[in-house]
Amino acid sequence: MREQKGQHPQSVEIDADDASVSEHVRMSRRLFLGSSAALVGAAGTGLGAGLLSPSAHAASHDGPSIEVKPGELDEYYGFWSGGHSGEVRILGLPSMRELMRIPVFNLDSATGWGITNESKEVLGHSEFLAGDSHHPHMSMTDGKYDSKYVFINDKANSRVARIRCDVMKTDKIITIPNVQAIHGLRVQKVPYTKYVFCNAEFRIPHPNDGTGLDDIEAYYTMFNAVDAETMEMAFQVIVDGNLDNTDADYTGKYAFSTCYNSENAVTLAGSIRNERDHVVVFNIERIEAAIKAGDYKTLPGADKVPVLDGRKGSKLTAYVPVPKSPHGMNTAPGGRYAVANGKLSPTITMLDLHKFDDLFAGKIEPRDVIAAEVELGLGPLHTAFDNRGYAYTTLFIDSQICKWDVEKAVRAYNGEEVDYIVQKLDVQYQPGHNHTTMGETRDADGKYLISLCKFSKDRFLPVGPLHPENDQLIDISGDEMKLVHDGPTYAEPHDCMIVHRSKVKTDKLWKRDDPFFATTVAQAKADGVVLEKDNKVIRDGNKVRVYMTSVAPNYGMDSFRVKQGDEVTIVITNLDNVEDVTHGFAMVNHGVQFEIGPQATASATFIAKEAGVHWYYCTWFCHALHMEMRGRMLVEKA
Structure with a gap:
């Protein structure tokens, strides 16, 4: 048997008697369950490229450095779907450090998403504070990321959301x-x-x-x-x-x-x-x-x-x-080909996009747009591309990434004797989506590839019957793929996209005229309130609107008075003009807490059900006297 680069006989079971498949497929064939057992056994002996520890890989790695030292910044942003959590996560690459979680279809008490009036407006006051987010993708101009928006779907509730990249907040959701x-x-x-x-x-x-x-x-x-x-x-x-x-x-x-x-x-x-x-x-x-x-x-x-x-x-x-x-x-970055991945077939189908005009003109038949049907291995699910003419396909059943030459695959399909498979690399276990750095754009740079694996089994400390999934970072900049990072992730992120940091421009402070809190600003104007300076209570029957400012370490009011049964709306404007001085607000025993970024306004509405003293306090650390940033809601008996 000829051994593929990155493939290890100890973890492969070959069906040598099956003459109906090609040599490439037979070399990678492994039983769905047997492969897992073989990989577990290999782990005990330290065999298999994918089974080396991240530190061992780093020690032998001769490509670009993946070390991001304290105080240094990552080269790429990664936008991960949150899967069953309904959120989107931002990671830094190549460190694979989680930087931020963006609530989208889910309830998030840290930021108040699904609690604040502003977020409820975006959510359309939906009863569904849960989602199944799958595919995050950034807006483009001329085939290049423009860092304006990231879009994400909710399969569970038939929704699509938009995230603004200047503030990394969800601003629109459509069912x-x-x-x-x-x-x-x-x-x-x-x-x-x-x-x-x-x-x-x-x-x-x-x-x-x-x-x-x-x-x-x-x-x-x-x-x-x-x-x-x-x-x-x-x-x-x-x-x-x-x-x-x-x-x-x-x-x-x-x-x-x-x-x-x-x-x-x-x-x-x-x-x-x-x-x-x-x-x-x-x-x-x-x-x-x-x-x-x-x-x-x-x-x-x-x-x-x-x-x-x-x-x-x-x-x-x-x-x-x-x-x-x-x-x-x-779709490949060059714009010539698109790939449909077979899943139940050991092949992927390459479509020649340059023939679509002739197809719709009736000059050719549908099958004439096929440039190649490429045999790769068992369970091809997704394909990513670099800038050197190579493609990378996840093989779900084989638990491998297959690197192959696109043009050679076309030549082989046309009858030329040429070997188009370059390497197969073991990953752990059963990979789904994979993405290369900038690989969905004209700017594909071919530095790294992410394999999002559906199972982790023995990869991490056991945490009970529910296991994390496994993200694996692979260096693809050289002649061979090399696994350089192995890390757990929660609730099946499903998909991601990777953009160079030079493409992303975020704001450090909120703009006071931001449309995100425009409805709240309009209500304040109707109440005769200047949000940037006023601290006052507006009473409208049993509806009470409490306007206050916040400047570390004080709220603009240390107390306010309402009646039992009142509908209370708290509106807070953060006047701190310093990056990273975020305030929070929590009303004890009322299920209300939310974040107010610097120069932002946020609000939440609740019922003052019980008479008595009810404290509120700042939830985001903002000052040496952060613990003292608090006040009282005094609720009189009805």
């Missing part, structure tokens, strides 16, 4: 109408992010009002476009099958999505009968022209949203047959 389970999400790359493309995965009846429950063939789902600036629906396109992941090209003309369940079934057995599923290609120019011509319909409850028919035979879409149940959809 996508007419569909269920928003999964794959990407942005339009060129000329700028006009649209956020997002797939609704599950097929439902329309209208979904209790009629037609058993008319399975009439179910359908839709491809969705959200206006990136207004965060309102731009259009929806009906498709055949269930949509999975999506991406866009570098011309602004096309988006494309992997699509499974071509059988239009609602059971597992029913949805895996066919040999092939497809990639659906969406012609954005034709969709926009159809909307302009009024060639669309609307659905009840969303009468302003254009809904177009993109099922098979439509001039708006093309269905490219690919192996069964394709998963990841990834």
Whole structure:
């Protein structure tokens, strides 16, 4: 047996008698359960490139230094989805230090997200303070990150959110109408992010009002476009099958999505009968022209949203047959190719994006856009790219990253005898998404790759039946991939994106005219209050608005008086003009606490249910006398 670089026979079980697969696949084949046992055994002997400790790798590492010393800054920002927590996390790379958590679809008592009036307005006063965030992606201009927004989906509640990168706060959330389970999400790359493309995965009846429950063939789902600036629906396109992941090209003309369940079934057995599923290609120019011509319909409850028919035979879409149940959809930085990852096939399918014009002109057939079907190993899920013509595909069942040469793969598909697989590196265990530094843009730099692994098993100290997942940082700058960091992460982050620090420009202080607290400012003006200087109580029947300032280590009021049963709104303006002097506010025994950044205004509303003395205090350390920053709410009996 020929040994691949980074592959270790001790952790590989070969099916040598299976003549139906290529040599590449046989070399990487391992039993789904047996591989885990083999890897555990290898760990005890110190075998396997992926089983060396991070410190051992660092000692033998001859690529760029991954050490970020105290006081030094990371080279990259990583935006991680928070998975089942519903948040987004910011990490520094290559240190892999967690820098910040951005609450999005979740309740967060540290910042008051889901508690403050400002955050409730963003959340649309939704009852769902939980989410399943999957795919964070930054807005672009000319195919390059512009650090304006990061968008993230909530699969559990069919929502899409926008995070402002200047303050790293969620400022808009939209619930996508007419569909269920928003999964794959990407942005339009060129000329700028006009649209956020997002797939609704599950097929439902329309209208979904209790009629037609058993008319399975009439179910359908839709491809969705959200206006990136207004965060309102731009259009929806009906498709055949269930949509999975999506991406866009570098011309602004096309988006494309992997699509499974071509059988239009609602059971597992029913949805895996066919040999092939497809990639659906969406012609954005034709969709926009159809909307302009009024060639669309609307659905009840969303009468302003254009809904177009993109099922098979439509001039708006093309269905490219690919192996069964394709998963990841990834566009190469050069703009020529996109990759649909096979999942149930040992292959990935390369699409030649330069042939899409001819496809929609009717000059070629759908399968003619396929540049190659590349055999890599078992369970290919997602592919990332560098700036040297290499691709990196996660092999879920093989627990490996496969590095391969894109152009050589095309040549091999066309009959040339050429070996396109460069290296296979063990990761622990069952990797899903992977991303290279700047790899989703024209600026791909080929320094690092992240493998987001679904299991950790024996990688870290045991913490009970629920294990963390495992993030592994791999240096890809040299001829060989090298694992350089191994770290736990919570609640299946699922996906991430990585941007160079030079692209991200954040504010150090809030601007007083920021729209984030515009509604609160408007109410203050109506009450005749100047937020920057006034400390006063406004009474409106049983509604009481308490305005106060904060300057470390004092609130503008050390006490205020209300009546039992009053609806109390606390409005605080942080007048500190110094970076990192954040204040907090907590009303003891009332479930109210929130953050007020420097120069920000924040508010929360609650009922003063019990008579008596109720203390409030600052929750974010701000001064040597931080403990003394407190006051009393005096509640008189009703």
